[in-house]
Amino acid sequence: MEDTRDGVAAPPGRLTAPALRRALDILELFLEPNEGLRVPEITERLRLPRASVHELVRTLAERGYLEQEGGDQHRFTLGVKAFQLGGAYERELDLMELSRSAARAVAAQCGETVQVAVRDDRYAVYIARVDSTHPVRLVSDVGRRLPAHCTAGGKALLSDLSPAQLGVLFPDAASLAPMTPASIDSLDRLNQELAVVRERGWADEYCESNPDVTCVAAPIYKTGGACVAAMSISVPVLRWDEARKAELVALVTAGTRELSTRLGAPPRS
Template sequence: MEQKNHRLLQCALEIMKYISKQPKGVSFKEICTITDLPKSSVHNLVQTMCNMNFLQKKENYNEYRIGLQCFEVGNAYLSTNPFYSVAKDIVENVSIRCNQTTHFGILNGHDTIYLYKFDSNQPLRIVSHTGKRIPAHATAIGKALLSGLSKAELDELYRNYKLEAITEHTITSLDELEKQIEEVRKTHIAYEAEESSPYVRCIAVPICNRIGNVIAALSVSFPIYQNTLNADTFKQVLFDAKRQLEAALLTLDM
């Protein structure tokens, strides 16, 4: 019985993770394909998740999307994280000083997850949002996060993993990715040019805890046509923010 309940919980979490990546919703038939449970068990599980507002059934369709309870649980992660409260103000300040979009994120497997995004007043907007997941190899913020891994850890992470191209400029060679990450380790700054979004450049810095482990990263994104002098200014602002964030970490129990 205990093993059965464990399996049901695992399936429920897998369903939520899968549906969270499908903005248009998922059919019941598709949900059945991602579990190895009998159809009747999946139906009961999905119904329970809907009753508890973890899933929401689309009216007049046999399709499901993430429910409001998932938002509440996810928001609790940020509201109970003391570092996020400090980082939020600093990320906003970087955006204001640079008049560009800023992102603050963490590494999760092969991906970067944006914990916070602050938009600028620039006409060219970055298509992203808080909670978005994007391949780490395709972004400056991802490369900054990956710089916290050793070469052996990086090789293990990307073993049997294909580096997919998001744009024609995305790095798809592990050797090239490792070369760039090694440079990030030396300089503490990462770069990207149209690797995740056309016409957009990005600069990022890793954020380290008191023992030197990379736990987050902060980036500034800006149009490709802006000159090098602006990029140099952005780097200085990022390094200032890095010092502030790492100083704040010394005062927190993290």
């Protein structure tokens, strides 16, 4: 049976497990900053039957993925098992620590905010960040998710995909919802821009995710040559001009080239 919750059908031939999908939906609510969630809040946000949410929350708590918040037995936060999974993911990839080190090195040279992101479906998720030393700077958080087509880092990640793969990720206009008037809002425009990114090896965006911020980014590759992440440098428009852009492009491409080499990627022209 196809899962059509929220009007989205599962792709043909893909088996779904509704209870598992709902449990993961509950866990993913905790990706956004909060002080814990109660069952009625979870029920309202996910539009699920309250009895089902009670059962799923109880099971997740029994397995250690959720836990009661302090003395409030009705409010839940992420449990230790969730953090153990995150730690296992981090151990699996040298990318985390190497990204932090590379971001610090690039930030030390430019004084701007440097971030490293990985792709989660059609979103860019930031796994490392070094803040700008300037009073006026981009405010962001590790773990933040942004639509990949609206960010330079996201476009660097998407550049590793074929047009057919992009068509699956972005099947209609709704999947390309803009964040600002400058955002990419069509698959044709996205494909055209990504073709340029592939040719020159770096991406940029001008006020596409934030009306006051510009950005350049480049992909990071691992063993086998697959794109595993992207590094970006974000700058307020008040410090942006073509000369500064050229400097930052040189920095971010050099930084990602060095990081890719440390991750075992083959040399790229």
